[in-house]
Amino acid sequence: MVSIHEFQKMMRTLYFTRDRKRGQKSTLSWLKSEIEELSEAFKLGDLKAIEEEFADVFAWLASLANIARVDLEEAVLKKYNYLCPKCNSSPCKCTFQ
Amino acid sequence: MVSIHEFQKMMRTLYFTRDRKRGQKSTLSWLKSEIEELSEAFKLGDLKAIEEEFADVFAWLASLANIARVDLEEAVLKKYNYLCPKCNSSPCKCTFQ
Numbered sequence: 037m038v039s040i041h042e043f044q045k046m047m048r049t050l051y052f053t054r055d056r057k058r059g060q061k062s063t064l065s066w067l068k069s070e071i072e073e074l075s076e077a078f079k080l081g082d083l084k085a086i087e088e089e090f091a092d093v094f095a096w097l098a099s100l101a102n103i104a105r106v107d108l109e110e111a112v113l114k115k116y117n118y119l120c121p122k123c124n125s126s127p128c129k130c131t132f133q
Numbered sequence: 134m135v136s137i138h139e140f141q142k143m144m145r146t147l148y149f150t151r152d153r154k155r156g157q158k159s160t161l162s163w164l165k166s167e168i169e170e171l172s173e174a175f176k177l178g179d180l181k182a183i184e185e186e187f188a189d190v191f192a193w194l195a196s197l198a199n200i201a202r203v204d205l206e207e208a209v210l211k212k213y214n215y216l217c218p219k220c221n222s223s224p225c226k227c228t229f230q
């Protein structure tokens with residue numbers, strides 16, 4: 037099991053020097069292009085590519101968080117701490133779709 | 134510390150009934166709109182909103198992975214297992230930016 041925090045740290049070790057040089061705007065663009073690649077993989081129904089593109093989207097999200105100095109684990113637990121942040125229930129009872 | 138696997142399971146408990154009904158295409162659209170909200174937060178330089186939007190992007194990515202039956206933790210560790218998948222080094226030594 038790998039924590040969200042540890043994964044983000046791994047991305048930092050692997051890529052932070054380049055991520056910092058590239059900067060927030062260009063890294064956000066990369067993240068968007070990875071989302072498009074995930075969309076394409078869904079359209080093709082290519083299960084292996086879908087899995088790889090999920091990995092890439094998550095990796096670029098972690099890179100972007102490193103640049104923005106946001107701790108992804110802290111951020112998600114602050115908002116989604118085993119309860120829906122809107123209705124405070126688990127499972128969520130919100131009525132929108 | 135929360136593992137990637139546990140966070141995805143939390144999202145499943147909270148939202149899977151609705152996520153499954155909404156389906157892959159609409160959930161992918163939600164994910165894209167969350168990325169746009171993150172972009173807006175960056176443009177405004179609103180640190181609290183940036184952190185919240187990171188949480189939302191990650192949450193919707195986990196929802197989409199639940200629909201696609203992809204284990205995010207397994208997917209990222211398969212590709213990024215403490216080494217760059219392209220150059221097999223840590224830190225990465227690839228020359229692209």
